[in-house]
Amino acid sequence: MKKKYLLTPGPTPVPAEVLAKEGMPIIHHRTTEFSNIFLKVEENLKKVFFTNNNVLLLSSSGTGAMESAVINLMRKNSKAIVLETGVFGSRWGKILQGMGFSPIILKEEYGNAVSLEKLEESLKENPDVLAVFGTLTETSTGTVNNIKEIAKLVTKTDAVLVIDAVSGLVGEEFYQDKWGVDVVVSGSQKGFMLPPGVSFISMNEKAWKMVEKSDLPKFYFDLKKYKSKITEGQTPFTPPVSLIVALDESLNLILKDGLENLFHKYKKMGSIIRESVKGLGLELFSKNPSNVVTAVKSPDGIDSGKIVKLLREKYGVSIAGGQMDMKGKIFRIAHMGYMDKFDLIIGISAIEMGLKEIGYNIELGKGVKIVEENILSCNGCCSD
Amino acid sequence: MKKKYLLTPGPTPVPAEVLAKEGMPIIHHRTTEFSNIFLKVEENLKKVFFTNNNVLLLSSSGTGAMESAVINLMRKNSKAIVLETGVFGSRWGKILQGMGFSPIILKEEYGNAVSLEKLEESLKENPDVLAVFGTLTETSTGTVNNIKEIAKLVTKTDAVLVIDAVSGLVGEEFYQDKWGVDVVVSGSQKGFMLPPGVSFISMNEKAWKMVEKSDLPKFYFDLKKYKSKITEGQTPFTPPVSLIVALDESLNLILKDGLENLFHKYKKMGSIIRESVKGLGLELFSKNPSNVVTAVKSPDGIDSGKIVKLLREKYGVSIAGGQMDMKGKIFRIAHMGYMDKFDLIIGISAIEMGLKEIGYNIELGKGVKIVEENILSCNGCCSD
Numbered sequence: 133m134k135k136k137y138l139l140t141p142g143p144t145p146v147p148a149e150v151l152a153k154e155g156m157p158i159i160h161h162r163t164t165e166f167s168n169i170f171l172k173v174e175e176n177l178k179k180v181f182f183t184n185n186n187v188l189l190l191s192s193s194g195t196g197a198m199e200s201a202v203i204n205l206m207r208k209n210s211k212a213i214v215l216e217t218g219v220f221g222s223r224w225g226k227i228l229q230g231m232g233f234s235p236i237i238l239k240e241e242y243g244n245a246v247s248l249e250k251l252e253e254s255l256k257e258n259p260d261v262l263a264v265f266g267t268l269t270e271t272s273t274g275t276v277n278n279i280k281e282i283a284k285l286v287t288k289t290d291a292v293l294v295i296d297a298v299s300g301l302v303g304e305e306f307y308q309d310k311w312g313v314d315v316v317v318s319g320s321q322k323g324f325m326l327p328p329g330v331s332f333i334s335m336n337e338k339a340w341k342m343v344e345k346s347d348l349p350k351f352y353f354d355l356k357k358y359k360s361k362i363t364e365g366q367t368p369f370t371p372p373v374s375l376i377v378a379l380d381e382s383l384n385l386i387l388k389d390g391l392e393n394l395f396h397k398y399k400k401m402g403s404i405i406r407e408s409v410k411g412l413g414l415e416l417f418s419k420n421p422s423n424v425v426t427a428v429k430s431p432d433g434i435d436s437g438k439i440v441k442l443l444r445e446k447y448g449v450s451i452a453g454g455q456m457d458m459k460g461k462i463f464r465i466a467h468m469g470y471m472d473k474f475d476l477i478i479g480i481s482a483i484e485m486g487l488k489e490i491g492y493n494i495e496l497g498k499g500v501k502i503v504e505e506n507i508l509s510c511n512g513c514c515s516d
Numbered sequence: 517m518k519k520k521y522l523l524t525p526g527p528t529p530v531p532a533e534v535l536a537k538e539g540m541p542i543i544h545h546r547t548t549e550f551s552n553i554f555l556k557v558e559e560n561l562k563k564v565f566f567t568n569n570n571v572l573l574l575s576s577s578g579t580g581a582m583e584s585a586v587i588n589l590m591r592k593n594s595k596a597i598v599l600e601t602g603v604f605g606s607r608w609g610k611i612l613q614g615m616g617f618s619p620i621i622l623k624e625e626y627g628n629a630v631s632l633e634k635l636e637e638s639l640k641e642n643p644d645v646l647a648v649f650g651t652l653t654e655t656s657t658g659t660v661n662n663i664k665e666i667a668k669l670v671t672k673t674d675a676v677l678v679i680d681a682v683s684g685l686v687g688e689e690f691y692q693d694k695w696g697v698d699v700v701v702s703g704s705q706k707g708f709m710l711p712p713g714v715s716f717i718s719m720n721e722k723a724w725k726m727v728e729k730s731d732l733p734k735f736y737f738d739l740k741k742y743k744s745k746i747t748e749g750q751t752p753f754t755p756p757v758s759l760i761v762a763l764d765e766s767l768n769l770i771l772k773d774g775l776e777n778l779f780h781k782y783k784k785m786g787s788i789i790r791e792s793v794k795g796l797g798l799e800l801f802s803k804n805p806s807n808v809v810t811a812v813k814s815p816d817g818i819d820s821g822k823i824v825k826l827l828r829e830k831y832g833v834s835i836a837g838g839q840m841d842m843k844g845k846i847f848r849i850a851h852m853g854y855m856d857k858f859d860l861i862i863g864i865s866a867i868e869m870g871l872k873e874i875g876y877n878i879e880l881g882k883g884v885k886i887v888e889e890n891i892l893s894c895n896g897c898c899s900d
Contacts, residue, residue, distance in 0.1 A: 136541070143542045143757060154758065155539025157520070158527045158711050160834050191713055192736065193575045195753040199736040230735030321754060327542050329575055329713045329756030348733070351614030352576065352583040369579040370705060372713030372756070373527060374538065450544050 136448040139479050141271045141299055141425040143321040143328060144469030146378075147385060150325060154378035161373050167365030169380050174362060176383040177332060180391065181316055182307040187334045188358040191372045194298035194319030195223065197331035200353035201265075201294050201315050202227050204343045210262040213238060213254055213291075215246045215282070219272035219455045220296055224265035231348065236261070242458060243427075245420035246277045252285050261291045262342065263315075268300030272455045274427030274464055275418040276304055280311045287312045292339045298322060298331075302386060303398045303424035303468045314339045320375060323424070325382045325469040330375045398423045400510055401467040401476060408480050408502040412487075412494060417462045424468035427454075428483075429461065431492050436463040442486045449482040476503050520832040523863050525655045525683055525809040527705040527712060528853030530762075531769060534709060538762035545757050551749030553764050558746060560767040561716060564775065565700055566691040571718045572742040575756045578682035578703030579607065581715035584737035585649075585678050585699050586611050588727045594646040597622060597638055597675075599630045599666070603656035603839045604680055608649035615732065620645070626842060627811075629804035630661045636669050645675045646726065647699075652684030656839045658811030658848055659802040660688055664695045671696040676723045682706060682715075686770060687782045687808035687852045698723045704759060707808070709766045709853040714759045782807045784894055785851040785860060792864050792886040796871075796878060801846045808852035811838075812867075813845065815876050820847040826870045833866040860887050 138145045146154070159166055170189075177187035190197055206212065206228075214225045216239040228235040236258060238250050246266060255261065264286050269276045279295055286293040292314035300306060301316075302323025308316050315335045321328035333355065335343070343355060357368040386394065402423030406416060409428050417427035430436035437460050440453040454462040465479045480499040487494045522529045530538075543550055554573075561571035574581055590596065590612075598609045600623040612619040620642060622634050630650060639645065648670050653660050663679055670677040676698035684690060685700075686707025692700050699719045705712035717739065719727070727739060741752040770778065786807030790800060793812050801811035814820035821844050824837040838846040849863045864883040871878045 136543075138542065138544060140544050142754070143544060146542050151539040151541070155535040157535070158522065158530045158705075159520075160522060160524050160527060161712075162836075163828070163834070191575070191577045191580065193753040193755070196575065196580075196736045227735045230738065231733040319754070321542075321757075327756065327758035328545075328754040329759060349615040351611045352580045352737075354614065369577040370526070370703070370712040371577070372711065372759075373705075374711035375713060375756075375758075444547070450547070452546075 134448050136450070137475070137478050138450050139465050139471065139475060140450050140452045141322065141464060141466035141468065144325060144466060144471065146325055146327060147382070147470050149385065150378045150382045153381040154327070154374050156377060158373055161371055162366070166373065169377060170365040173376060173380050173383060176387060179387060180302060180383070181334045183309045183334050185308070185334045185336050186359060186362050187332050188355060188362060189367060189371060189376065190331045190333065190353070190358070191329070191369065192331050193328055194296070194317065194331050196353065197317040197319065197333050198223065198296055199227050200333055200355055201317055202231055203348045203350045203353060204346055204355045205263050205292060205294065205315070205339060206231065206233065207262065207345060207347050211236065211258055211260055213251070213258070213261050213264045215251065215264065215266035215277070216240065217244060217246055217267060217273065217275055217277060218242050218270035220270055220298070221267045224296065242273050243275065243417050243419055245275055246282060248278070248281055248285065251282060255285060255289050255291070259289070261289070263292045263294055265294045266296070268295055268297040268306060269304055269422040269424055271299040271425055272458065273418050274422050274425045275420050276300070276422035279306065279313060283312045292342055299424060299468065302391070302394060304422060305395045308334060320379065323469050324379065325385070326375060326378055329372045330379065398467060401473070402426065404503055404506040405465065405467060405476050405480070407506065408499040411502045412484065412499040425464055425466045427462045427464045430463060431487070434490055434492060435460045438490060439463050439483070439486050442489065443482045447482045447485065449478060451479065473507050518832050520834070521859070521862050522834050523849050523855065523859060524834050524836045525706065525848060525850040525852065528709060528850060528855065530709055530711060531766070531854050533769065534762045534766045537765040538711070538758050540761060542757055545755055546750070550757065553761060554749040557760060557764050557767060560771060563771060564686060564767070565718045567693045567718050569692070569718045569720050570743060570746050571716050572739060572746060573751060573755060573760065574715045574717065574737070574742070575713070575753065576715050577712055578680070578701065578715050580737065581701040581703065581717050582607065582680055583611050584717055584739055585701055586615055587732045587734045587737060588730055588739045589647050589676060589678065589699070589723060590615065590617065591646065591729060591731050595620065595642055595644055597635070597642070597645050597648045599635065599648065599650035599661070600624065601628060601630055601651060601657065601659055601661060602626050602654035604654055604682070605651045608680070626657045627659065627801050627803055629659055630666060632662070632665055632669065635666060639669060639673050639675070643673070645673070647676045647678055649678045650680070652679055652681040652690060653688055653806040653808055655683040655809055656842065657802050658806050658809045659804050660684070660806035663690065663697060667696045676726055683808060683852065686775070686778060688806060689779045692718060704763065707853050708763065709769070710759060710762055713756050714763065782851060785857070786810065788887055788890040789849065789851060789860050789864070791890065792883040795886045796868065796883040809848055809850045811846045811848045814847060815871070818874055818876060819844045822874060823847050823867070823870050826873065827866045831866045831869065833862060835863065857891050
């Protein structure tokens with residue numbers, strides 16, 4: 133009966149209210165009962181995306197929604213720019229390459245955010261670019277990109293801006309319509325506090341016009357099919373019913389708290405954990421850290437995988453290690469979705485004990501103290 | 517607190533044991549804990565498919581798995597045969613067309629099974645066909661196709677046989693390896709007694725060799741990616757964790773009963789419901805009826821949609837109407853997955869009352885009596 137603590141950047145813990153809905157008896161999807169839930173879910177998703185666009189729901193992981201953006205927007209032999217600041221930015225490039233394109237990849241050293249100058253320059257050099265693909269929060273490096281400013285640059289051109297907000301939505305400040313982001317994709321297992329298996333895509337008029345001209349082969353991810361069914365509360369293919377019923381509940385919880393309040397909460401949590409980590413003498417990996425996941429450099433000579441393994445096996449605390457080039461070099465703690473102040477306490481406390489055990493010279497309780505001081509002084513602002 | 521009865525051919529009722537597992541706290545997918553469940557699930561799926569092939573798991577509906585078969589097997593400008601006996605056969609054609617192909621469509625009048633003669637002839641006329649796409653149980657017409665004989669014809673050629681067994685598996689007799697079916701796709705929400713959201717594909721060596729030569733663009737559904745991860749109990753993209761944990765439980769239930777016993781049970785249930793329907797003076801739609809879903813012609817002058825609506829709204833009993841050309845003309849009762857003898861009683865009883873109320877001259881209890889007599893005489897053979 134070992135108690136477990138999930139502090140990974142997806143999947144994130146699912147609240148008991150949402151799990152209970154997920155485990156309700158299954159209903160048939162071609163019914164008014166389901167359509168009514170679906171329509172309500174879609175209306176509420178619009179509030180989370182801050183958009184008037186339809187938000188389409190796909191039965192896939194977030195990568196499926198990313199692929200749907202590529203194959204519905206792109207045309208044969210057309211140009212795209214990829215803003216790569218980590219593993220998930222690189223995924224845009226791989227999808228485009230998988231579909232036969234040779235995208236222009238503006239790659240930053242991992243840990244850095246997108247360079248606005250480079251993007252501006254590249255857009256000038258390539259006026260025929262059809263789409264710019266980027267990432268809101270690059271989960272692999274704990275970095276947030278400045279989508280508001282990126283959108284200002286892309287809006288001036290004929291290209292559409294496509295943002296992977298799989299891990300960012302609900303956590304980082306993000307306003308699709310106000311900022312002018314043409315296409316946003318997201319998934320269920322991060323800020324939405326759900327198991328993985330349903331993904332989302334929201335497109336504005338500029339993007340839908342591009343869809344009309346797209347000539348890539350498609351069927352399952354043909355977004356026009358999904359759009360044509362949405363006003364009746366339906367999908368072209370069988371939807372993941374139990375996850376959508378659970379999503380209805382998680383959206384209720386999110387909207388009851390209010391998105392602006394949630395943005396404030398995660399911002400505060402992000403700032404507290406960064407201060408605590410630095411107080412322990414550790415270094416942040418990101419030069420522009422996100423508020424929903426914090427990447428920490430492993431102390432010299434310590435394989436971060438060892439810390440992750442120890443915390444999971446001995447303390448039941450799951451944090452994430454580094455991916456690809458960052459393997460062994462960083463560990464990552466999430467503070468997104470159904471996580472609050474005591475998750476910060478648990479995370480920092482487990483890291484203190486883990487590092488001590490591995491032989492790193494650390495003062496037990498020092499990081500926790502910083503978290504406590506901050507919680508007290510912020511007067512409940514990150515308490516719910 | 518109206519009690520509801522789901523007798524539709526997908527989704528089917530989910531057993532409480534399985535719902536409970538689905539609602540368990542979420543676990544991280546990149547862990548030994550999840551890999552161990554995944555590996556066990558894959559081993560048990562092999563038993564259900566009667567195959568030694570790997571059974572790959574996708575986060576998608578069954579249609580996604582169908583599309584994955586098409587884009588991983590086909591090559592640009594290559595030929596395919598589609599065996600169309602209903603809506604789901606026609607879907608193969610639509611996917612192929614969506615991907616830019618012009619398949620040879622061997623279409624039967626709906627209600628009929630695949631003609632072996634026509635297939636044999638077409639294979640002779642088109643020795644360069646790459647793949648033959650067909651359906652085990654055509655849910656839209658309540659028909660089962662003779663896959664064993666179809667496979668004998670295709671095995672003799674260089675083409676691969678790809679079977680959509682989304683609604684057939686676990687219910688109809690089906691042995692992938694023994695019959696020589698090269699590729700089988702299925703989904704979670706029928707015989708597997710799960711919510712929709714996870715799909716399956718199993719390919720033999722002949723098919724994998726074809727995958728090597730495939731030149732269609734792909735990424736999310738690139739099956740080589742899935743195969744390369746499966747021995748470590750992982751998927752290339754985030755899997756639908758809660759559904760896979762629930763699948764572990766439903767596979768336990770299925771294998772505890774035993775597949776041969778289940779085949780026998782559904783066979784008996786199919787035969788009983790057909791006898792009962794005919795006893796009520798109604799006509800079957802299919803000339804080669806399946807054992808997992810029964811399609812019944814609506815009596816002259818009665819819109820089958822009316823019966824379906826009345827049963828759902830007044831009695832809480834969900835059966836299915838007709839799709840596409842068959843809309844208004846047939847209704848369909850499922851006897852697959854977590855359904856047993858009393859579901860037959862409920863289905864027939866609701867139909868008796870519904871038809872009576874709509875004005876069709878029917879003797880109440882007559883169909884139910886036939887079901888009861890059969891249950892008694894079959895000595896418990898369809899009781900579990």
